[in-house]
Amino acid sequence: MTGATVLITGATSGIGLESARALATLGAHVVIGARDPVRGASVVDELRARGERAELLEIDVASLASIERAAARFAADHPRLDVLVNNAGIIAGKRSLSPDGHELTWATNFLGLVALTRALLPLLQATPGSRIVNVSSSAHRSGRIAWDDLELENRYSGWRAYAQSKLAVNLWTREFATRHPNVPAYAVHPGAIATNIWRVLPSFAQALVARVLPPASKGAIPIVRLATSDDIASSSGHYFDGLRDVAPAPAALRDDDAKRLWDYAEDALTAV
Numbered sequence: 677m678t679g680a681t682v683l684i685t686g687a688t689s690g691i692g693l694e695s696a697r698a699l700a701t702l703g704a705h706v707v708i709g710a711r712d713p714v715r716g717a718s719v720v721d722e723l724r725a726r727g728e729r730a731e732l733l734e735i736d737v738a739s740l741a742s743i744e745r746a747a748a749r750f751a752a753d754h755p756r757l758d759v760l761v762n763n764a765g766i767i768a769g770k771r772s773l774s775p776d777g778h779e780l781t782w783a784t785n786f787l788g789l790v791a792l793t794r795a796l797l798p799l800l801q802a803t804p805g806s807r808i809v810n811v812s813s814s815a816h817r818s819g820r821i822a823w824d825d826l827e828l829e830n831r832y833s834g835w836r837a838y839a840q841s842k843l844a845v846n847l848w849t850r851e852f853a854t855r856h857p858n859v860p861a862y863a864v865h866p867g868a869i870a871t872n873i874w875r876v877l878p879s880f881a882q883a884l885v886a887r888v889l890p891p892a893s894k895g896a897i898p899i900v901r902l903a904t905s906d907d908i909a910s911s912s913g914h915y916f917d918g919l920r921d922v923a924p925a926p927a928a929l930r931d932d933d934a935k936r937l938w939d940y941a942e943d944a945l946t947a948v
């Protein structure tokens with residue numbers, strides 16, 4: 677990865693942090709996307725102390741203004757983007773709104789991913805061999821796109837919002853691959869992993885998760901593989917469960933839904 681520039685969102689903890697560590701060790705220049713600049717800077721310091729190349733990019737993927745600022749700064753400072761890892765994600769117990777008024781899970785896990793990819797697409801297109809890794813989840817299998825209530829104003833549950841957002845990530849990745857064959861894009865379930873994402877659970881369940889699930893370094897393995905392998909370009913638009921290229925849920929294979937979601941996202945992001 678020497679000479680490659682990689683941007684990872686949500687690189688301050690869990691799978692994103694371990695992916696950043698692993699890719700920096702492989703020689704990449706790693707841009708740490710962090711909503712908390714203090715924690716982001718401490719990741720950068722850690723990597724630099726090991727002689728690796730890293731820098732901070734402050735970005736809140738739930739805020740379209742923050743995404744726009746971060747993408748502009750990135751493009752001003754970097755002539756290339758080899759890998760965009762859209763990793764930042766949440767499960768939110770209670771329904772709340774992003775700074776732009778979108779339901780927070782939808783804004784963070786889906787709209788932010790789309791907005792950042794759109795903003796950096798010219799740079800990705802200008803970088804030979806670039807690719808996008810969208811961190812999805814096997815939770816998409818229980819997801820349903822609620823076309824009449826995408827932001828779940830009714831019957832909200834944290835899991836319902838999460839599963840829908842990850843199904844949307846898979847559909848959008850599939851449609852992106854059709855529309856942009858020159859930039860491979862993959863959706864990946866990193867495995868069920870012990871990270872802060874489970875802080876939404878009651879404390880006894882969090883303790884159990886910490887004991888039984890594998891550590892974040894294991895969740896980074898499939899992401900690093902998709903970020904670095906040369907033999908997967910023909911799998912653009914596919915869903916990976918860990919290292920395996922597998923069929924996602926049937927709902928993630930509906931081309932009409934993929935197009936509809938694409939159009940919805942274009943409208944939602946150009947309306948602001």
Ligand SMILES: NC(=O)c1ccc[n+]([C@@H]2O[C@H](COP(=O)([O-])OP(=O)(O)OC[C@H]3O[C@@H](n4cnc5c(N)ncnc54)[C@H](OP(=O)(O)O)[C@@H]3O)[C@@H](O)[C@H]2O)c1
Binds near residue numbers: 784
């Ligand atoms: N852990 C699992 O079992 C599992 C399974 C399937 C998929 N995933 C996916 O893996 C990805 C990484 O999650 P994780 O498990 O590593 O959880 P995590 O430890 O909670 O890490 C999530 C990262 O996303 C960042 N983030 C959250 N909201 C953000 C925002 N608005 N703007 C910028 N960054 C934001 C967090 O920043 P802070 O540090 O500031 O909170 C953190 O760095 C997520 O997309 C998740 O859905 C995880």
